[in-house]
Amino acid sequence: MNKIVIGRYLPGDGWVYRLDPRTKILITFIYVLALVFTNNWVPYVWATAFLILVLALTKQPLALYWSGLKPILWLIIFTVVLQIFFTPGSPVLWHWGFLRVTTPGVVNAVYVVIRFVLIILMSTVLTLTTPPTSIATALESLLGPLKKVRVPVAELALMLSIALRFVPLLLDETQKIMNAQKSRGMSFSSGGPIKRAKAVIPMLVPLFVGALQRALDLANAMEVRGFQDANQRTHYRVLKYGHEDYQAAAVTAVFVVVFALLVLHFG
Amino acid sequence: MAINFEQVNFSYGQGKLAQPVLKDISASMPSGEITAIVGQTGSGKSTLVQHINGLLKPDSGRVVINDFVLTSQTKEKDLVKLRAQVGMVFQFPENQLFAETVLADVAYGPVNFGMGKEAAQAAAKKALQTVGIPEDIWDKSPFALSGGQMRRVAIAGVLATDPEIVVMDEPVAGLDPKGQADLLNLIENLKGQGKTIVLITHQMEQVAALADWVVVLHHGEVAAAENPLALFNRPLDWYQEVGIDLPRPAQFAEDLHQGGWPLGQRPLTVKALASQINQEVWGDE
Numbered sequence: 001m002n003k004i005v006i007g008r009y010l011p012g013d014g015w016v017y018r019l020d021p022r023t024k025i026l027i028t029f030i031y032v033l034a035l036v037f038t039n040n041w042v043p044y045v046w047a048t049a050f051l052i053l054v055l056a057l058t059k060q061p062l063a064l065y066w067s068g069l070k071p072i073l074w075l076i077i078f079t080v081v082l083q084i085f086f087t088p089g090s091p092v093l094w095h096w097g098f099l100r101v102t103t104p105g106v107v108n109a110v111y112v113v114i115r116f117v118l119i120i121l122m123s124t125v126l127t128l129t130t131p132p133t134s135i136a137t138a139l140e141s142l143l144g145p146l147k148k149v150r151v152p153v154a155e156l157a158l159m160l161s162i163a164l165r166f167v168p169l170l171l172d173e174t175q176k177i178m179n180a181q182k183s184r185g186m187s188f189s190s191g192g193p194i195k196r197a198k199a200v201i202p203m204l205v206p207l208f209v210g211a212l213q214r215a216l217d218l219a220n221a222m223e224v225r226g227f228q229d230a231n232q233r234t235h236y237r238v239l240k241y242g243h244e245d246y247q248a249a250a251v252t253a254v255f256v257v258v259f260a261l262l263v264l265h266f267g
Numbered sequence: 268m269a270i271n272f273e274q275v276n277f278s279y280g281q282g283k284l285a286q287p288v289l290k291d292i293s294a295s296m297p298s299g300e301i302t303a304i305v306g307q308t309g310s311g312k313s314t315l316v317q318h319i320n321g322l323l324k325p326d327s328g329r330v331v332i333n334d335f336v337l338t339s340q341t342k343e344k345d346l347v348k349l350r351a352q353v354g355m356v357f358q359f360p361e362n363q364l365f366a367e368t369v370l371a372d373v374a375y376g377p378v379n380f381g382m383g384k385e386a387a388q389a390a391a392k393k394a395l396q397t398v399g400i401p402e403d404i405w406d407k408s409p410f411a412l413s414g415g416q417m418r419r420v421a422i423a424g425v426l427a428t429d430p431e432i433v434v435m436d437e438p439v440a441g442l443d444p445k446g447q448a449d450l451l452n453l454i455e456n457l458k459g460q461g462k463t464i465v466l467i468t469h470q471m472e473q474v475a476a477l478a479d480w481v482v483v484l485h486h487g488e489v490a491a492a493e494n495p496l497a498l499f500n501r502p503l504d505w506y507q508e509v510g511i512d513l514p515r516p517a518q519f520a521e522d523l524h525q526g527g528w529p530l531g532q533r534p535l536t537v538k539a540l541a542s543q544i545n546q547e548v549w550g551d552e
Contacts, residue, residue: 176362177363179322180357180360181363182350183320183322183350183353183355183357183425184350184363184375184424184425184428185347185350185351185376185378185379185380185428186379187347202363202365202366205365206365
């Protein structure tokens with residue numbers, strides 16, 4: 001369970017960690033968006049260089065990112081196979097029945113892999129260097145304008161951060177209940193499919209009971225401390241752009257401008 | 268020796284993120300007796316006892332439980348044999364209740380370990396009687412019971428498989444004084460039936476009153492393994508270092524000592540303390 005890198009926060013002291021979460025979300029968004037506009041290797045080289053800079057600024061070992069990519073290797077291989085065998089065009093390099101390998105197919109496959117890896121790595125940087133609660137706060141701030149059209153942004157952000165807060169708790173709880181039932185002889189690995197499915201009940205019932213109980217306790221705890229309306233609330237952590245954010249904005253602007261020029265020139 | 272830890276090492280996580288929790292643990296928990304495991308929060312107590320029924324396997328070293336040998340190589344499917352011998356009562360065991368009736372919940376373990384339906388019901392009824400759950404609530408939902416009753420039903424669920432070894436992780440936490448006393452009584456009765464008990468606790472009075480043997484953990488290492496009398500007659504700064512207290516009678520005697528009334532060996536129980544004071548005041552009778 002603790003091998004998963006994607007989506008996980010890992011404390012550190014790299015430069016990226018000091019950025020405002022909003023900056024990181026915006027940069028990730030811009031980066032992913034930019035990659036959609038190109039199908040040429042030159043802009044990709046430039047985008048890769050930018051990513052390497054970002055990775056270096058997180059001060060986390062590269063091996064960590066590599067292990068983060070491994071779980072999605074199969075997804076990548078699957079996409080590559082689809083691209084290689086099902087892209088029409090010429091010249092046809094090889095064919096068998098309805099399967100054919102074309103030059104555009106191979107080229108596309110290569111670009112898809114690169115795009116995939118770059119996007120995954122950039123999003124991993126975001127989640128790896130930003131605590132989930134900060135992401136929730138940042139989203140609330142970024143989506144703030146939607147309040148004008150009556151979207152309950154503050155409530156949604158609160159729900160999001162509560163949900164995120166419960167994830168490690170529930171994982172922990174699951175482990176505990178699993179241990180307790182294993183000690184009482186529960187086994188997931190024996191018997192037919194029906195027996196195995198039934199084995200889940202002694203896990204799920206206590207988990208739900210516990211989660212509901214926790215939710216009620218939390219609601220009470222919030223109410224006794226005077227919670228009424230998420231809109232009127234201030235935050236313990238006030239988001240504020242610092243000079244790192246301006247530096248990041250400048251670097252990103254340079255990246256975007258050069259990237260755009262490269263795309264215009266090479267396609 | 269019922270349970271023997273031999274140079275056991277264990278870490279959570281792997282590689283760079285590995286956090287060593289047990290470091291070269293060698294300790295025994297004698298058969299048919301009550302062994303208390305004590306130590307500060309985070310000293311590795313819960314991790315240690317989870318090796319006794321194979322929920323965790325040692326990274327290196329081995330654990331011998333009766334005639335079962337647990338190493339890093341032990342296969343998952345062999346562990347069922349071990350778990351049938353070792354009952355494990357976790358902290359707040361009431362969180363593991365799930366079935367529609369009290370009786371069905373308690374019978375869950377026996378059924379898993381291969382008892383027929385009838386036999387499992389009989390075992391469940393016996394266990395419920397042992398923990399003192401009255402017959403008229405056997406068919407109720409376990410979620411309709413009071414906290415103390417839920418705790419006892421959960422413990423019955425562990426005892427129903429008639430394990431030779433019973434491990435309890437802070438079983439009295441959160442119970443009222445009566446509930447605590449009942450549970451401690453139950454533990455003594457289990458010992459009377461010849462079971463081996465391993466008890467994690469923070470209350471040194473319980474250790475003094477119940478335990479035959481104590482293993483003290485400190486930062487994942489064995490700081491002491493001895494009987495309670497020896498344990499509570501160590502130099503004072505040692506307790507500070509490993510972060511445990513003296514039982515109250517022993518602390519009282521220590522306070523008297525510092526006030527100029529040395530009583531000799533520190534007493535473990537109020538009774539022993541009283542007789543020592545008597546002796547000091549009135550001399551031998």
